[in-house]
Amino acid sequence: MTAPTIEVRIPTILRPFTNGEKVVSGEATSLAQLIAALDSKFTGLGDRLLENGELRRFINIYINDEDVRFMGSLAAPLKAGDSVTILPAVAGGC
Amino acid sequence: MTLRITSKHVEAILEQSRVEYPDECCGVILGPEGSDRAEILKPMINAAHSPTFYEFDSKDLLALYRELDDNSQEIVVVYHSHTETEAYPSRTDIAYASEPNAHYVLVSTRKEIAPENEFRSYRIIDGVVSEEEVEIVASL
Numbered sequence: 066m067t068a069p070t071i072e073v074r075i076p077t078i079l080r081p082f083t084n085g086e087k088v089v090s091g092e093a094t095s096l097a098q099l100i101a102a103l104d105s106k107f108t109g110l111g112d113r114l115l116e117n118g119e120l121r122r123f124i125n126i127y128i129n130d131e132d133v134r135f136m137g138s139l140a141a142p143l144k145a146g147d148s149v150t151i152l153p154a155v156a157g158g159c
Numbered sequence: 160m161t162l163r164i165t166s167k168h169v170e171a172i173l174e175q176s177r178v179e180y181p182d183e184c185c186g187v188i189l190g191p192e193g194s195d196r197a198e199i200l201k202p203m204i205n206a207a208h209s210p211t212f213y214e215f216d217s218k219d220l221l222a223l224y225r226e227l228d229d230n231s232q233e234i235v236v237v238y239h240s241h242t243e244t245e246a247y248p249s250r251t252d253i254a255y256a257s258e259p260n261a262h263y264v265l266v267s268t269r270k271e272i273a274p275e276n277e278f279r280s281y282r283i284i285d286g287v288v289s290e291e292e293v294e295i296v297a298s299l
Contacts (some may be wrong), residue, residue: 153257
């Protein structure tokens with residue numbers, strides 16, 4: 066059984082990695098697999114999402130409406146029809 | 160580059176910084192996609208509730224982007240306050256500036272300067288900060 070194709074919405078700041086594309090897709094049954102699939106299509110994208118093999122703290126990733134942090138992070142499962150959204154945190158400090 | 164902003168919005172942001180002190184306050188101003196018009200002020204909750212850090216709650220952030228999408232709007236201004244330091248982007252502000260098209264507004268509630276005299280705006284692109292003029296108008 067092949068992995069489902071998952072639609073991924075890319076924020077403005079990461080579009081240089083996806084040739085300007087706002088929506089891309091990858092085949093995966095987990096978030097980790099999806100990131101690997103996207104990284105093989107779009108070189109360098111993985112490095113903007115992961116640090117030392119973990120999701121970067123200030124990148125928010127959602128599966129449908131849920132923050133993946135509440136779904137197992139990289140282990141979060143993906144099924145056909147799921148939509149993933151990537152949003153860099155809006156944050157800062159003094 | 161210039162930030163054009165209404166005095167009403169400037170007042171509201173300064174007031175929010177006073178009310179939320181001693182924590183940093185934050186929010187955005189939205190406008191139609193591609194317009195660079197700072198039309199709709201949207202204060203956001205600082206989920207960090209900190210005097211030295213701000214962060215939009217991840218659920219609030221998603222709701223905001225869904226709204227932008229539905230209404231063909233974009234973030235024109237991202238603002239926050241520095242509670243005791245200068246209204247200038249910190250290293251953290253620069254590191255996390257993720258909206259290349261936005262104007263980053265900083266205000267400060269430090270005692271040395273009246274807040275209304277320290278309402279400043281910047282572009283932060285690829286880690287480079289450039290301050291811009293702030294043009295305060297009665298209406299856009």
